[in-house]
Amino acid sequence: MQENNKQESVSSIDIIREGRINKAQELRDKGINPYPYKFNKTASAKELQEKYKDLKEGEETTDRYSVAGRVIAIRNSGMFIDLMDDSGKIQIFSHKQNIDAEKLKLLKLIDIGDIMGFIGDIRRTPRGELSIKAVDFEVLTKSLKPLPEKFHGLTDVETKYRKRYVDLIINEETRQTFKKRSLIIQKIREFLAQRGYLEVDTPILQTVASGANARPFTTHHNALDMDMTMRIALELYLKRLIVGGVSEKVYEIGKCFRNEGIDTRHNPEFTMIELYQAYADYNDMMELTENMVAYVAKEVLGTTKIKYGENEIDLTPPWDRKTMIGAIEEYTGKDFMSCSNLEEAVKMAETIGVNTAECSSWGQVIDAVFEEKVEPSLIQPVHIIDYPLEISPLAKVHRSNKRLTERFETRVNGWEIANAFSELTDPIDQRQRFEAQALAKANGDEEAMEIDDDFIEALEYGMPPTGGMGMGIDRLVMLLTNSPTIRDVIAFPTMKNKQ
């Protein structure tokens, strides 16, 4: 039977934590701050590994460095420590011959996970490991929590996402992914800077969330007592800047927010790039898109031939171009151009088993058929061009077919990675397109676009002919890092609270 004075259960994590707090106190008792302010690091692990790659086994130098990083392994009672910094690993060799006896005792207070600085001379051990022969060291941060086990590491995906800092400490692959992500974005900026693009910022908090078909997050500004929404696209503000003419080429890289489901390719907040170029059309945008992606791949991976899962994808320009109608005919044998209205299109779609229940226009049927019958097959990069008018409210009518627009979406690996138009610049036409969207919204289409009156007013001042393109950065990073889910390329993906 249970005693009244039953013990609180103490988990091993509490015991470990308490032990480490005690070690920190022991350091303080010796006059050592376990959380000091600064360390003079003179070399990174990688620099040393490269500089001394030809140092022979067993060879010693008197080249002195200070290194710093996290202790990730301790062997032989502290005589060997693996120290990891952001560049890589280096072994620390602490022998009693080289370190003051009192100092050496402090090594007992070191745990895996602590941040340490070591000063010593470069040598390569007889077993071939480049090492710092330590003469002195300093505790830079005492850690309180144990790291995951060294061999299997951290594999639990939920923990990887919720505690990305642990994932990054443990998994080299995760570190590589986020380094590559940064490099990809840097190379995009470089590519656009070379072409005279101006990087700008536009509002994230907006009173009208438009420019895409999506449900926004809503919030409230207290001082203004005003409901606001988070942006779902960059489009309409960037076009205002084209109207203003601050630059004929502008772009923005930034977060957008869509209040929708989460899956392997969607996170509620995600990073987009949109760019606009005056006096250009969608043909120019196709060229720019493929050159930009190829440039980034070449710079980051050294090649434009990449592997994603089972697929070999060749990003070398020029990329294939297919009209949307033509692609559908290619894969289904049906020519939807021959349908002159919704009813005929629905009938034709039914003959190939496509559900059109949600479709209320010829264009939407085309979209549904395309998505189901064509999209999954488009592994190699291809620009799908000339989208139906009804589903493209921000694109100019096609110069040679009034039912279509000058719009393309670029598909790679079956995903949409870019969406681009010859931008609609006629304010009267734009208003009518928005009104058609408003009607759809009134009829229950929650994702239909909002009318943005100020944007239309901007167009009334006159926007030059403009080509524009938007691309999901996260998906590009997925492709170039061979990541199976978007959560692998977003450092802190959206997760439900644990209760």
Place this chain on the structure above:
RNA sequence: GCGUCUGUAGCUCAGUAGGUAGAGCACUCCCCUUUUAAGGGAUAGGUCGCGCGUUCGAAUCGCGCCAGACGCACCA
């Protein structure tokens, strides 16, 4: 939102027709001074995701809930 699967020590995983939980790593102590997942020895560590139920007895069976993965739906 629907379906399938998953949740056991800090981490990686076992687990018995239902009988009250185990390993390796990490932690603590001892031995060991040229290791590479170092080694040897001895400890300690658990509301078995949460709750309710069935039962003499539940990590195990049932129901509900929470979280996650995948698929579908939604969405570019």
